[in-house]
Amino acid sequence: MRWRRNAACRDTDPSLxxxxxxxxxxxxxxxxxxxxxxxxxxxxxxxxxxxxxxxxTGIWGGASEEERRHLRRTFINKRTRIAS
Structure with missing residues (x-):
């Protein structure tokens, strides 16, 4: 995960x-x-x-827990339609 070395949050308290x-x-x-x-x-x-x-849990890439759940559902639904 090389990206972590360059991330803007690298010196930020993770609890944020x-x-x-x-x-x-x-x-x-x-x-x-x-x-x-x-x-x-x-x-x-x-x-x-x-x-x-x-x-x-947490904020990752600017997305909240709920936003990531929505993204996962959307991705799974698209993948299912493509496979059908």
Missing amino acids: FFPVGVTGSALVQIEDAREVCMSCSCQEACLEFALRSNQD
Whole structure:
């Protein structure tokens, strides 16, 4: 995972990317994490890693847990249609 060496988050406290909850101060934390992701040249590689390794928690490549679940479902549905 070479991309991690160049990631914008490499010197950021990892807890920023693992908020507890989705309300109140956690919303601010999620937005702060996304700001780091949006400025990162490795965002796509990070998101791809999270999707391939089934990361269930945290912000990866700027995507929340729920957003990644949606992306996985979309990917699986497309793959199923192609295979049919």
